[in-house]
Structure formats: structure tokens, C-alpha cells
Amino acid sequence: MELASLFAYLVSFLTFAGIYAVLAMGLNTQWGFTGQFNIGIAGFFAVGAYTSAILTTPESPAYLGGLGMPFAVGLVGATLASALIGLVIGRITAKLRTDYLAIATIGIAEMIRLFIKNEDWLTNGVRGIAGIERPFAGTPLDTPFGYLLVVVAFVVLVYFLLERAYASPWGRVLRAIRENEPATAAAGKSIARFRLQAFVLGAAIMGLGGGLYAHFFGFLSPEAFMPLYGTFLVWVMLIAGGSGNNRGAILGAVVVWGVWTLTELTTDLLPTEYATQAAALRVLLIGVLLQVILVTRPQGILPEKPPKLIARKK
Amino acid sequence: MNDIIQILIYGMVLGSVLSMGAIGVSMIFGILRFAHFAHGDFMTLGAYIGLTFIAVMGLSPWFALPAAMIGMAVVAVVIDQLLYRRIRRTQPVILLISSFGMALILRSLIQLIWGSENQTYASGIQFPWRLDVLGGLRIKPDHVWIVLISLGLVAGVHLFLTRTRMGKAMRAMSDNMDLALVSGIPAERVIIVTWIIGGALAAAAGVFLGIDTRLHPVMGWTTLLPVFAAAILGGIGRPYGAIVGGMIIGISMEMSTLFISAAYKPAVAFAIMVIMLIFRPQGIFKGTL
Numbered sequence: 044m045e046l047a048s049l050f051a052y053l054v055s056f057l058t059f060a061g062i063y064a065v066l067a068m069g070l071n072t073q074w075g076f077t078g079q080f081n082i083g084i085a086g087f088f089a090v091g092a093y094t095s096a097i098l099t100t101p102e103s104p105a106y107l108g109g110l111g112m113p114f115a116v117g118l119v120g121a122t123l124a125s126a127l128i129g130l131v132i133g134r135i136t137a138k139l140r141t142d143y144l145a146i147a148t149i150g151i152a153e154m155i156r157l158f159i160k161n162e163d164w165l166t167n168g169v170r171g172i173a174g175i176e177r178p179f180a181g182t183p184l185d186t187p188f189g190y191l192l193v194v195v196a197f198v199v200l201v202y203f204l205l206e207r208a209y210a211s212p213w214g215r216v217l218r219a220i221r222e223n224e225p226a227t228a229a230a231g232k233s234i235a236r237f238r239l240q241a242f243v244l245g246a247a248i249m250g251l252g253g254g255l256y257a258h259f260f261g262f263l264s265p266e267a268f269m270p271l272y273g274t275f276l277v278w279v280m281l282i283a284g285g286s287g288n289n290r291g292a293i294l295g296a297v298v299v300w301g302v303w304t305l306t307e308l309t310t311d312l313l314p315t316e317y318a319t320q321a322a323a324l325r326v327l328l329i330g331v332l333l334q335v336i337l338v339t340r341p342q343g344i345l346p347e348k349p350p351k352l353i354a355r356k357k
Numbered sequence: 358m359n360d361i362i363q364i365l366i367y368g369m370v371l372g373s374v375l376s377m378g379a380i381g382v383s384m385i386f387g388i389l390r391f392a393h394f395a396h397g398d399f400m401t402l403g404a405y406i407g408l409t410f411i412a413v414m415g416l417s418p419w420f421a422l423p424a425a426m427i428g429m430a431v432v433a434v435v436i437d438q439l440l441y442r443r444i445r446r447t448q449p450v451i452l453l454i455s456s457f458g459m460a461l462i463l464r465s466l467i468q469l470i471w472g473s474e475n476q477t478y479a480s481g482i483q484f485p486w487r488l489d490v491l492g493g494l495r496i497k498p499d500h501v502w503i504v505l506i507s508l509g510l511v512a513g514v515h516l517f518l519t520r521t522r523m524g525k526a527m528r529a530m531s532d533n534m535d536l537a538l539v540s541g542i543p544a545e546r547v548i549i550v551t552w553i554i555g556g557a558l559a560a561a562a563g564v565f566l567g568i569d570t571r572l573h574p575v576m577g578w579t580t581l582l583p584v585f586a587a588a589i590l591g592g593i594g595r596p597y598g599a600i601v602g603g604m605i606i607g608i609s610m611e612m613s614t615l616f617i618s619a620a621y622k623p624a625v626a627f628a629i630m631v632i633m634l635i636f637r638p639q640g641i642f643k644g645t646l
Contacts, residue, residue, distance in 0.1 A: 060583050061598070071450075078450070080450060080453060080454075082371065082394070082457060084566070135631060135634050137632065138638075139634065139638050140461050141450060142386070142392040142450075142453065143589070143638065144584075145392055145394070145453060146392060146585045147630075147634065148590065148629070149581075149582065149585075150585075150586075150630065150631075151627075151629040153582055153623060153627070154623075154624055154627055157620060157621060157623065157624060160620070161618065161620050161621070184449065199562065220627050222594055227462060239546055271461065273457075275457070275461055277459075278454065278457070282454065313533075318466065319468065319472070320469055321463075322467035322468075323466075323468035323469050323473070324465065324469060325465075326462075326464070326465040327462055327465040327466060327469070329461075329463035330458045330459070330461045332463060333454070333455075333458040334440055334455060334458055334459070334462070335453060337454065337455050337458075338443050338444060340373075341444075341451060
């Protein structure tokens with residue numbers, strides 16, 4: 044492989060890993076901080092991606108939108124739309140056991156996928172939306188590498204925001220809820236309210252990840268939002284990296300995306316008639332990897348480190 | 358009027374399938390305290406085990422049913438002993454993640470072994486019975502058998518839970534885990550029996566679904582949401598509630614095709630579930646939370 048194509052490959056790899064890192068940090072807010080179980084990540088991811096696409100693409104007779112707004116508006120819209128869906132689901136399940144949240148999120152992800160697939164007027168159905176542009180069109184930054192810088196900037200931004208939140212009193216309440224719900228309630232904290240806040244924040248971050256994905260890939264179709272890619276990989280990333288730890292979430296995204304890409308390179312060596320089996324084999328390997336981590340090292344590569352206690356001034 | 362009765366019958370067939378899945382989900386939740394996300398893929402695997410018996414031994418689908426149920430019960434116990442048992446001591450929510458991973462492992466195994474294209478148990482069309490008395494109502498014999506056999510299985514589960522020592526132990530564990538353990542109930546054995554029943558009923562659901570429609574590696578995954586909806590509606594941890602929930606969800610899903618696009622059938626199950634979670638999260642029959 045010549046150097047230029049290797050570089051292009053590396054840029055695309057890191058951009059994907061960066062987008063997954065944003066999703067994994069969103070999940071970390073919900074699961075790692077608060078212990079809320081969301082397996083509808085694909086749904087929030089899809090809402091973000093489609094919202095940004097509809098806001099920013101040029102006008103089209105096939106579907107609604109084509110508002111031609113700038114990139115930044117698309118991302119803000121993606122974040123808000125996803126947060127709104129999170130608010131609805133979170134409101135319904137905030138008072139219930141997390142198993143109910145898991146079932147409700149899988150339901151909402153499936154509903155969103157059905158909706159995208161069947162409502163052609165809004166999303167162009169299975170034909171998908173094409174021609175979503177990268178930001179900075181016409182400037183030297185309008186390259187894959189330029190977009191990688193944008194994604195990295197967002198990873199850093201989300202990381203610092205979440206680290207701040209984690210160390211704050213707000214983050215401490217979330218961890219308290221995760222560790223001991225009755226004790227937190229006894230200390231006078233409204234469990235449902237904190238849970239809802241964490242869930243909505245996580246959903247918003249996932250929507251942001253969806254928006255970043257839309258502008259990177261340039262084309263959206265309902266098939267991209269199957270639970271496997273959207274949800275399962277993100278879970279494996281967070282668990283492998285270390286749930287509760289934002290650095291773990293980022294590391295997990297890079298490592299697991301690397302493993303996933305490597306399995307693709309390996310199965311590509313198989314003859315083409317085995318293409319569907321090869322895809323199944325890759326999923327099998329990642330599934331087994333998850334189980335091995337859960338049994339042998341459930342805390343992940345980088346375990347959670349609670350922030351140091353600050354000595355109170357006398 | 359005739360159309361409505363016809364759709365009601367389809368709804369009861371779907372309801373039977375959902376009930377078979379929901380009883381297992383409900384019992385596993387009651388005893389192991391986690392939502393078993395691989396249950397849909399248990400259904401799929403059961404259906405494909407049935408397919409193998411039909412293809413290799415030339416059995417008819419109805420005789421393959423018990424074979425698939427036994428096969429899937431064995432697989433369920435093996436999965437529990439190999440994997441779930443090792444992480445049972447940690448929080449139940451880790452089991453939830455693990456079962457979600459197991460769902461994908463099973464699905465990809467099914468794709469590897471049986472391929473990912475649609476398959477059927479028997480080719481050709483079955484001629485329905487025409488009931489002239491009821492204004493030319495058409496009933497497929499398969500549908501009658503599906504409803505009757507699932508009623509039989511439900512009666513069997515009921516007798517097991519109420520008349521046997523093991524069944525009573527299971528209900529005790531589901532009602533009050535600590536009290537049951539203190540009074541010396543063999544927890545490991547109860548758990549294994551739970552997986553046997555859950556696995557066997559999931560296989561029955563899968564074979565019914567295969568007889569009624571076709572086999573596909575995601576057939577169970579797409580049925581998982583209505584199955585959970587049925588379990589929640591009936592009160593999770595309540596096997597009897599699961600039957601009521603299954604029938605309500607199944608009939609509502611089929612009836613909805615009179616008003617909205619059939620593509621949104623799963624949305625009906627989801628909507629009923631959400632309404633239930635808002636107004637009565639414990640289900641029709643008060644569940645174990």
C-alpha cells in the first residue's frame with residue numbers, strides 16, 4: 044500500500060473511531076455515571092444524523108427539508124432533537140427499574156428505524172439522503188483530514204465537559220444513585236430528576252455523534268442504523284474501555300473499532316461467495332469478546348477512578 | 358364482520374406465539390431478576406433446530422416441535438452454565454448486557470450454520486377449512502393447532518407451577534427471593550428448571566412462527582419487542598399474566614392493520630407498552646416490580 048492511501052485509510056479510521064468515542068461518552072453518561080441501561084443508541088444516533096442531514100442539505104423534491112443551513116445549525120439541531128426524544132423516554136421510565144428503560148429504549152430505536160424507513164416524505168425512505176456536505180466547503184479544510192480535526196475537536200470538547208460534570212456535585216449524586224439508590228433518596232436527592240438529566244445529556248451527546256456521522260459519510264439510509272452498528276459496538280467499546288471512565292470510553296472506541304476493522308481485513312481474504320458468512324463471523328467474534336471481558340475483566344481496560352476528595356478548609 | 362373475526366383469529370395465533378415467549382421472559386425475570394434480551398434469538402434458534410429435524414429425519418413440523426423444545430432446553434441450560442452462571446453473582450444488570458451480547462452471538466451462529474435467506478418448513482399452500490355456517494369463514498388447520506397446542510402447554514406450565522414441589526419452589530423464589538433461600542430452596546436447581554421451561558417454550562414460539570410464516574435469522578429479534586410488551590402488560594414475573602398480555606398484544610397488533618399500515622404493527626405493541634408503563638407499570642396482574 045502506498046503512503047498516501049495508507050494516510051487516507053488512517054484518517055478515515057480515526058474519524059470513525061472519534062465519532063464512536065462521542066457515542067461511547069454519551070453512553071458513559073447514562074450507564075457509566077448513573078447506571079441507566081440504554082440499548083437504543085442506534086435510535087438517538089439516527090435522529091441526530093437525519094436531523095442534521097435534513098437541516099443542511101440543499102432542497103430536494105423527494106423529501107422534506109433541504110433547508111440548506113450551515114453545518115453548525117445542523118449539529119445543534121441534531122443535539123436538540125435527540126435530547127427531546129431522550130426527555131420523552133426518560134420521563135416515562137425515570138421512576139422504574141433500569142430493565143424497563145432497557146426495554147423502552149430498544150422499542151424507541153426500533154420505532155425510529157421503522158419511521159425513517161416508511162415515512163418517505165421526511166426521510167426519503169429506503170432510498171436515503173445523499174449529498175450531505177462537509178463543513179468549510181471551499182476552504183482548505185474541506186478535506187477528510189480537515190473533518191478529522193473537527194471530529195477530534197468535538198471529542199475533546201465533550202471529554203472536558205463530561206470530566207467537569209463527573210467531578211462536580213452533580214456527578215457525585217449520579218454516582219451515588221448508581222451505587223446506592225435508597226441512601227441517595229434518603230439524603231434528599233430526587234432520584235428521578237437526576238436520572239432524567241443524565242439520560243437527556245447522554246442522548247444529546249449521541250445525537251451530536253449522529254450529526255458528525257452524517258457529515259462524514261455524506262449518505263444516510265435506514266440500514267446504517269441497525270442495532271448492531273449503532274448500539275452493540277458502542278456497548279462493547281464502553282465495557283472494554285472501562286465504564287464510568289471517559290478516557291476508557293475513548294480508548295475503548297479506538298481499540299474496539301480497530302479490532303472490528305481488523306476482523307474485516309481478515310474476512311476480506313475469504314472468497315466473495317462467503318461474504319454473508321464473513322459478516323456473521325465478525326459479529327460472532329465481537330460478541331464473544333464482550334462475554335470474555337464481562338467474565339474476566341468487567342471493569343474494562345481503564346477502570347473507573349473516582350476523583351480525589353478535596354480536603355475541607357478548617 | 359367476517360373480516361373482523363378473521364383478523365381476530367390471526368391475532369390469537371400471534372398471541373399464542375407471543376405468550377410462549379412472554380412466559381419464559383416473565384419467569385426468568387421473576388427468578389433471575391433480569392430482562393433476558395436473547396429470548397427472541399432463543400425463539401429463532403428453536404425454530405431452526407426444528408428445521409433440522411424436519412430436513413434430516415423427515416419429521417412433520419408438528420413432530421419436530423417436541424424435538425426442537427428439548428433441543429432448545431438443552432441449549433438454554435448450557436448457555437446458562439457456561440456463561441450466565443459466571444456473572445450471576447455480580448449485579449443483575451451485567452446479565453442484561455451479557456444476554457444482549459448472547460442475542461448477537463446466537464444470531465450470527467444461525468447465519469453461519471443455516472444461512473441468512475428465508476426458509477420454510479413445508480412448501481406449497483395449505484387449504485383452509487371453509488366454515489359455511491359462519492358465512493364462509495376460512496380457518497387454516499395450522500392456526501387451530503397452534504392455538505390448541507399453546508393452550509395445552511400453558512395448562513402444563515400451570516399444573517407444574519401449582520402441583521409440583523419444584524413448581525412451588527419456583528413461585529416462592531419469584532415472590533420473595535430471600536425468604537425462599539432461607540427456607541432451603543435449592544436455588545441452582547430452580548434456576549436450571551427455569552431455563553429448561555423458558556428455552557422449551559421459546560422453541561415452541563419459534564416453531565409456531567415458522568409454521569405460520571417463514572424462518573429468518575432475525576425473526577426472533579423482531580418479535581422480542583412485542584414479547585416484552587406482553588410480559589410487561591401481564592405483570593413481569595407473572596406467567597399467567599404473560600398469557601393475557603400475549604393475547605392482548607397479538608390481537609391488537611393484527612386489529613391495527615384495519616386502520617394503519619401493517620409496517621407499523623410493532624409500533625402498536627410498543628404504544629400499548631408505553632401507555633402501560635405510564636399508568637400501571639406493575640402490569641395487569643401486579644408483577645414483581
